[in-house]
Amino acid sequence: MHYEKHLLFYDLPCSASEIMAFSTTRMGGCSSGTYASMNCTSYTGDDPVCVEHNQLLLCDMLPQRPQELVIPYQTHGIACLHIDDAYLTATQEQKQALLQGVDALTTDKRGICLCISTADCIPVLIYDREHHACAAIHAGWRGTVRRIVSHTLELMQQRYGTEGKTCVASIGPGISLEAFETGDEVYEAFAAAGFPMALLSYRHPSTQKVHLDLPTANLLQLKDFCIPEAKIESSRICTYNRHEQFFSARRLGIKSGRILTGIMLR
Numbered sequence: 001m002h003y004e005k006h007l008l009f010y011d012l013p014c015s016a017s018e019i020m021a022f023s024t025t026r027m028g029g030c031s032s033g034t035y036a037s038m039n040c041t042s043y044t045g046d047d048p049v050c051v052e053h054n055q056l057l058l059c060d061m062l063p064q065r066p067q068e069l070v071i072p073y074q075t076h077g078i079a080c081l082h083i084d085d086a087y088l089t090a091t092q093e094q095k096q097a098l099l100q101g102v103d104a105l106t107t108d109k110r111g112i113c114l115c116i117s118t119a120d121c122i123p124v125l126i127y128d129r130e131h132h133a134c135a136a137i138h139a140g141w142r143g144t145v146r147r148i149v150s151h152t153l154e155l156m157q158q159r160y161g162t163e164g165k166t167c168v169a170s171i172g173p174g175i176s177l178e179a180f181e182t183g184d185e186v187y188e189a190f191a192a193a194g195f196p197m198a199l200l201s202y203r204h205p206s207t208q209k210v211h212l213d214l215p216t217a218n219l220l221q222l223k224d225f226c227i228p229e230a231k232i233e234s235s236r237i238c239t240y241n242r243h244e245q246f247f248s249a250r251r252l253g254i255k256s257g258r259i260l261t262g263i264m265l266r
Contacts, residue, residue, distance in 0.1 A: 001235060005061040006038065010170040012127060013231050019127050019134060020064055020113075023172045023235075023261040025245050028061070029054040031257060039247070039257030041117040043073055046257065064266055066113035071260070072102035074117060076142040078151050080135075082159060083107035083114065103143055104152045108133040108160060113264040119247040120180075120239050122214050123172035123261035124149055124222070128156060130166035134263045139218050141182070145189050149221035164226030169233070171222075172261045173246045176238035177202075177213035184210060190217070 001011050006028030010021040029038030030053050035046040040058055042051045059065050070083055073096075081087070081102045087095065088109065105114040114136035116123055121140035128134070135152050137143075156162035177200075187210045191197050200213045215234060222232055239259070243251040247259050 001233060007058075007061055008173070008235070010125065010172075010233055010235075012125075012168045012170055012233055014127060014129050014168050017266060018129070018132075019263060020062065020266055021125050021127070021170055021263045022062070023123065023259050024058060025259075026247060026257065027245070029057060034252045034256035036257070040069075040115075040260040041071065041258035044258060045255045058260065064264070066264055067111040069113050069115055069262070070099070070105055071115045071117065072099040072105060074103045074138050075101045076140050077101060077103050078143055078146050078148040080104035080106060080152050080155050082155075083109060083112055085109075088112070104135060104137040104148055106133060106135045106152065106156055106159065108265070110265040113262045115260050115262040117258035117260055118172070118174060118239075119249040119252070119256060119258045120175040122174035122218050123259070124218055125170045125172070125261065125263045126153065126156070126222075127168050127263065128160060128162040128166050129168065131160040131162055132265060133160040133162060134265055136261065136263050139214065141186055141212065141214060144214055144217050145186075145193050145195070147193070147221055149218050150224060153221075153225045165228070167225070167227045168231045169222050169227055171215050171218060171232065171234040173235050173237035173239050173242070173259060174215055175240050175248070175250065176215070177211055179238055179240035179250075180212050180214060181207070181209045182212055186210065186212065196220075
């Protein structure tokens with residue numbers, strides 16, 4: 001993992017000539033206010049002109065210019081869209097319709113940058129080295145408790161023949177265990193779903209509020225698919241604590257910028 005031109009690049013254990021994987025920071029763009037400055041996501045209230053300009057700036061910063069940035073309209077579900085020839089040859093209106101309510105993307109097409117938007121939620125990137133397929137996943141607590149990472153890997157297995165032993169993965173910036181204070185109903189949802197709560201949670205002695213470890217909950221799903229832990233890169237960056245560098249909805253509000261995390265087959 002290293003920084004370059006205001007971007008965070010992931011040093012996944014594979015050839016740099018195979019994939020490009022990154023997250024944006026807050027720096028380097030033209031947006032203002034709670035969107036300052038490198039917001040590339042169009043559906044959180046930012047000026048569309050600024051968003052489009054920031055996307056162009058992002059493409060200029062990347063070591064290889066994508067043919068297309070695919071950015072879904074996320075709804076904290078587990079729907080996964082496969083980016084294939086049918087999608088790539090669709091009209092812009094058709095593409096926008098296909099991207100509604102999507103929280104994970106997969107493809108085996110080169111030059112297409114799969115992107116997901118986060119601001120405290122957990123971005124997860126996966127690359128299948130044998131079948132040359134990749135995925136970008138948005139895992140908030142609702143998606144995590146419904147095991148969106150496991151669901152996406154199962155779809156990759158069906159579509160491409162993906163196995164854990166052939167994969168590398170990265171967990172990007174998101175809210176940490178220490179910062180993610182939540183209600184008992186969220187704890188109960190994870191417990192009912194069979195997550196190991198002794199590992200993933202604690203109750204703060206002063207506030208008596210539950211804290212949950214979303215990065216580890218998603219790491220466990222990667223490991224459950226038999227991806228070796230040595231092949232999983234974790235940024236360990238807390239967006240809440242480092243909100244001056246990365247967008248945090250808990251700090252800035254919902255009407256604010258988003259980190260764009262992307263992966264592209266080169």
